[in-house]
Amino acid sequence: IKHETAYVYTNVQVFKNLMVDVGLSLDRLKDRSLDLKKYNPKLGIQWDMTNTLSFRGAYIKSMNRTLLVKQTIEPTFIAGFNQLFDEDNGTISERIGLGMDFSKNHIHSGIEITQRKAEVPQFESGTISFSDRDEDSARAYFLWSLNSVWSFNIETMLEKIDNKALGPQKLDSITVPVNVKYFNSSGFIANFRTTYLKQDITFTPGSTFVTNKDNFTLVDFAIGYRLPKRMGIINMEIKNLFDREFFYQDLNFINSEPVSSAYIPDRVFFIKANINI
Secondary structure, eight states, rough: OEEEEEEEEEEEEEEEEEEEEEEEEEEESSSSOOEEEEEEEEEEEEEOOOOSSSEEEEEEEEEOOBBBBOOSSSEEEEETOOOSSSSOOOOOEEEEEEEEEEEETTTTEEEEEEEEEEEEEETTTEEEEEEEEEEEEEEEEEEEEOSSSSEEEEEEEEEEEEOOOOOSEEEEEEEEEEEEEEOOTEEEEEOOOOOOEEEEOOTTOEEEEEOOOEEEEEEEEEEEEEGGGEEEEEEEEESSSSSSOOOOOSSTTSSSSSOOOOOOOOEOOOOOOOOOO
């Protein structure tokens, strides 16, 4: 596999409260089956409408390429919207995003909607073709720092995937995580999280899966201690506290490499320690 990329990005301060992000990349990917060369424009707008309210929007074209240990020095976000995804190399995509953010004192909230259209390379019998995948999403969030000790946040995320490539044909998800966090000056920390998730899945004809929908609520709990003098942190966490069984479709049918599922239908207990030497 051989890939070449060249890009240029600039931020233009049009007015005191208006920033425009402009970029252009030239990506080329070549292997035994693919030989792609694409110019990909990027445009982002960040407008501080008031001291507390801001608007952002983006139009992004990109082509997924090989990355060394999944890292790059190319900007990965345009006006707060991601442009790089873990998917098959050679995937060509176009993304449009709009968002509003509010911030005042100890409250931060906002909403964003995105639409992404991807063309995914498919290899069959020595030939290559491209299949469409449409991804629509909406997200709303609310974060409240009650004081120096307690914080509360809730999100609502809606995702709709219409897929003509390999994997399920359709996937509709609603996810609502709620977090309550505690921070103590002595170093003790705690986090209580509950997550509601609902999915509706349409599998390809002939699929061996019978279950195509589920909704469930999970509870996670974690406590930890920050060592003095920034020496590190020790955490103990329990996921799926009540050992809830459920059916969940992850996104490994999109990812270029399989990753661990965010939700596991078994109680999981682990201890993690990060020590700074």
